[in-house]
Amino acid sequence: MPSDDGASLAASFSYWQTVRLNPATCPVRDVLDRLGDKWSTLILIALANGPLRFSMIRRNIPDISKRMLTQTLRDLERDGLITRHVFPTKPPSVEYRLSPLGRSLQGPLVALIGWAEAVHGDINDARARFDTEAEAVRTAG
Amino acid sequence: MPSDDGASLAASFSYWQTVRLNPATCPVRDVLDRLGDKWSTLILIALANGPLRFSMIRRNIPDISKRMLTQTLRDLERDGLITRHVFPTKPPSVEYRLSPLGRSLQGPLVALIGWAEAVHGDINDARARFDTEAEAVRTAG
């Protein structure tokens, strides 16, 4: 799976490098820092098939705390990736759904997750190899 | 830019949801947690056009510390995404380059970064709107 077609990729990366990977110029950090937190991506995946209520998201992601779910949902809402709908029932129910902007992320996200899944085994192998080699060196030294 | 073609995306996400977004079953966390750290992605971008020496990477990413660069490079090497080549010159020079596995990430990464760049303005707008609304509510209350 060499998704490496040389020239065009190099050109893309070149461009980002010329903006110097610099905090100020560069949207990459700004956006990826949010997706890089522990829960954002997982929540976006959970919402991929349609709206979910707070408690349903929790059921999809068993080990997220109420606190972090609330907070991450706020952050995603603030960034315009999801929208929040309160139904004034009693007790209240609140529904979250992907915004158009959020849905536009699905394509890239599928690609990335697909990659992660495809190479998961390779990465585990690499880790194991690295660790045993490091251990061998440590023992020898 | 609706990169949303419904059925196939939904199917993909469904699958990942059925593995329950669970720590144990799910490669997503494992892999994305590493890419999600502060520097990994930036380093991979820096190496996209070819091998670079330690100090050159630092020049590409002005605000990374030696400590974090060393550590992140080790982690990427451990995962098999980059390789390390020591030239026993004096003073020593060490070169880092993308492995085939690392190059296989370039496609997905370009897609994600392209998205980030495309929507950067929208996200900033959404943030500004959210913040002024929140402020309005705070003042009214």
Add this chain to the structure above:
DNA sequence: CCGCATCCTATTAGATACTG
């Protein structure tokens, strides 16, 4: 049911000084 506030801990990362 949803979510905020508080408290506390663990992890991450920056600064600095030192080594082959």
Add this chain to the structure above:
DNA sequence: CAGTATCTAATAGGATGCGG
């Protein structure tokens, strides 16, 4: 040049209890 070691500050995240 390419690291390592140590210390410290900042941040992320978990537990819990209260309130609409």
